[in-house]
Amino acid sequence: MDTTQYLDVFIDESKEHIEVLYKKLLELEKSPSEKAIIEEIFRAAHTLKGMSATMGYSDLATLTHTLENVFDAIRYDRVQVQTEMVDLLVETVDQLNSMVEDIANGGSGTRNIADVVNKLERMETGTSAQNASSSKGKQVSDSVTSTNVIRTLDEFELSILNESQERGFSNYEVTVQLREDCLLKGARVFMVFEVLEQLGEVIKSEPSVTELEDENFEHSFTVILVSNRPETEISEKIKKVSEIETVNVHEFSVSNYLETKEQVVQRSSVPANPDDKQVNPTPDEREVGKNAQQKTIRVNIEKLDVLMNLFEELIIDRGRLEQISIDLRNADLQDTVERMSRVSSDLQNIILMMRMVPIDHVFSRFPRMVRKLARDLNKQVDIEIIGADTELDRTVIDEIGDPIVHLLRNAIDHGIETPEERVRKGKPEKGTIKLEAFHSGNHVFIEISDDGAGINKDKVLKKALSNGLLTDREAEGLTDQQIYELIMESGFSTADKISDISGRGVGLDVVKNTIESLGGNIAIDSAVDKGSVFSVQLPLTLTIISVLLVELNKEKYAIPLSSIIETAIISKEQLLSAHHKKVIDFRGKVVPLVNLKDIFGVEAPEVEEAYTSVVIVKKGDKLAALIVDSFIGQQEVVLKSLGAYMSNTFAISGATILGDGEVALIIDSNAIIK
Template identity: 35%
Template sequence: MAIDCEDQELLEGFLAETTELLEKLDDDLITLEKSPDDSELMNRIFRSIHTVKGASSFLGFDFLVKVTHKTEDVLNRLRKVELSLNSEIMDVVLEAVDLVKTLVADIKDGEIVERDIETVISKLIPYLSEGAGEASVLSPAASATRKEPAPAPAAEAPVTQEAALKEAAEALEEAAAAAQEPAAAKEEPAKAAPPPQPKAAAASKEPPKQPAAAKGDELADNTTVRVDVKRLDDLMNQVGELVLERNRMIQLHSDFQAGLDISGFTDDFGKLSKRLNFVTSELQMQVLKMRMLPVEKVFKKFPRIVRNLARDLGKEVDLQVFGEETELDRSVVDEIGDPLIHLIRNALDHGLETPDERLAAGKGRVGTVVLSAAHEGNQIVISIKDDGRGIDPERVSKKALDKGLVTEDQLASMGQREILELIFLPGFSTKEQTTDLSGRGVGMDVVRTNIRKLNGIIEIKNDLGHGSEFILKLPLTLAIIQSLLVEVEKEIYSIPLSSVIETLRVSTRDFHMVGGQEVLKLRDSVLPLLRLQQTFDCAHAGEDRETCYVVIVGVAEKRVGLVVSRLLGQQEVAIKSLGKFLANLPGIGGSTIMGDGRVALIVDPMGLIGGGESAGVRKSA
């Protein structure tokens, strides 16, 4: 059934505010389970559900009112200490919140889907006070004339239209909620929702379907970003500065065309260029800040995931989260969720031992998983660290050999880090029986592929018997990068500066062939070389040089020297997509347009080092 809402702006406001409230609920509820005496947290959770109920009733979403009303009643008994919080109650409340997310997602999709809400409500009713089974609120009009299942404080009085609108638009901060709700009228207008229907009839209309819990994860609106008003003011100021410089440029051009005194034209134009460069850089920074989101948007769903997994696996886990305020581009935020979920599951399933195993190893019963984020230069570093059993390199080697992923000769030449990276190979798994939860290798190749698509890298630190750590290094934004411009036989290429370790000017006589691979002896190591002229099939410019330049690039611990004709200097470039036709070119991740209008291809070091698998430097969405 399609949603018919006369005020589309009000509906969009409801969806935005409700989504924001629900996104925070999972994290708050898991925190409450650990700190049941935190009355402030309990009240915040209660108000969130109450706000959703009030706004839903005003818009006539009676199915949402039913679920949120019963959930609110259970939360009210908990906050009045009429119930003691335990895992069973929390399971039911979380299931109810999942259903609310699903129902809101249905509204967002523009269709009212008939779902089995009575199953969840029937699980909530046993935790209500006596007589609650008969007190089912089917609509705001009905709720105004019937008693609440439990003695309700003033804050639980039915809300007026004005209060509901305020809740939908502002999500009611604590002080506003306390001031608004006691003043609510004793009766809500009947037109706020359809007439009440008997409970049995409502139940018979709905087929017994399980709520699509996964749909709740899609509540976040990927088409909008909340922006601080101060950032908008700063942006407007920079646009004003840009307008002034534009006017100055027009005036200079007009004077030049009119043949007026242009003796100081060169100096004036030089000053204008510097000023334009400064203002444009500031404007760019302000726009990037507007696209930035805290990584908390991704992190806040992990406490719920860890709680559920720990119970399924029979393990006791303490999840510690740090740096959730760290900001990065929304395009990166949208892409890192799935890889992080898999790594978290991997840490619980494979990394942490059971309580008995930990005690036998001299550890505490409760395992620890630390999820952290921090800025490091122009990158964000995300770490997933556990204090479990670690990764056994011998077991990894044996499994890779048994599966035919490597040969004995290859293993003999590998260091420990290279052996650990075998878990990223497709089809690798150290587990004898695969599960739906995770697997070191079951999907780990997908994790690395997804990180590479973000032009990031993943590294492993391992301490056998004491735990392991997976470190993700990601760019802050996918739209603009610092690059090193190089010339290869009169063609210009851009190399991301984040991958450049150093540059050298060397004689071609210092190059040697070892096992069919051209190499350069660099200090105490041998550096493999890659001639970009041959890699990209550049036409020979007819110049035979005795010296050339080598740009040393690195991905994780791997190093390779890119042989180029000349170094042109560093420059900040905007990444442009090559389109579907030229997507996934080995070693090429995008393009940019130079100041003179020429197109320069952006080199993908990860694709070159990884044997042709392009990491895909992408244009930001």
């Protein structure tokens, strides 16, 4: 069967199941006896195994099958979850993730999994063997006492098993594991069945006999055998067949089977709300339910990108039509353009919503990273995630992951103290990092806070002075927040020693540059021995933005509204000087004046004007007043890249095509203030 057409769906769904495995394993570590968590992990592993086998990725299917076996043993209490087990289980999921990534990159997904498979098999059978010896008071080679594996028996099969017990026979459940390098699986199964028929009567097999003959199974199968022979003899005779890895034999309990079946029926029949009544749905209701399941479809992100590009062209043409309708002053044309504007605005909202994805796509990988890093540093750290359902544009989501990783690593390494140090300070041994996301206007805020040591303001200032980042005079006027922001300067580090995690002076400056390149900003607040808060502000989307159009000597420029505080027209008398630079007094603050003509090299005759038009822009708590010739007005524009050849143009983040066909450059006010 040609499965290439399903590859994209396989990769997407595999990644979803792997995320579930990661998330639930961390929950399992905190609640090892929670059956609901164990069931979810088992289901995710079982589904991933089936998908992998269907697509022909045998290594992925084998490893997932082994993981599934472990959780089958856990959910039926043959194995008890312990903290040290979680490390191996997380390592296994890491292997699965690497294999899926290899497939996504065009590889075959093959990997040397022998070592981790052996570890998982020892985890599955080692503890089970101990349980068997303690419960039965005897050692049985390659056998376990457990809850039944086979759980689908009809009335006829049950009656045979009950009758055999009454006649003094034993009912056994026999699980045979073939070696992974077994070539003729069907032949080995036939030889095993020949042995079993000499020892007793086979009542049931899973997979079915037909599937076993067709080799439509992986490497293991289970049968129910009625026999008067002891377990050890059954096990030893089966193991004489070549290419057999393991043989597990234990008594099959009909009462356990019936009890388990009854519990499953009860769980499936109990309403979510005890007060709810069970009512059989009408045919119409069943049809509604059927339709409800078909309300979502998977769409390749590349198709959404194409749709977005087409819509951007529509926005440009809309602006052109608006300009034409104004010039012609035709009433019918103006009505049509207004209606087109309303419809396209609704269409814009829908397309942007389609591109929105929950930030949980990024957040979900952080708990395991925090767990591993904390263990490497011999620290105890909990991470609390709030607002993971907050949505961001896919383009922003793709870029924000690495900056948050840097901030989390910084919080664990520099912020959270060792357990001994926390106890000396009167804190709990375990530190807490809070990762929170929330909407505010047209922005999303991401806050990374910790209850660690905080930032030593004096140490930061001393290091900045010694590095020549500022002078003693400049240091005197800095606020606490401005001092904290010095740690994001290039090459800045207060670490006493260099490690693999931090101390090389790289990381936070990259964080700052990446966030600013996305049109956002970052602010820091801290208190010694109380902790630190890094607050990241990001735009909801990067493609269609609201701008203020301004004019410089008949050239049009656009300034993003997200950076603007207000516009003003100031008189010549309001211009002041400080440190040989022109400034203005803006609501009690001294704000430097920046002439955009000087920055962009716009040639214009010197004309003495009585009034000057300025745009007050901000970056964090810093302000600047940009001098322009005139204001044109507010407009929604499509942000277009300048391309690779002009990627380093100072203070220009892109360009847009206006309604009259002119190109307007989009000003990066963050770069100007910096």
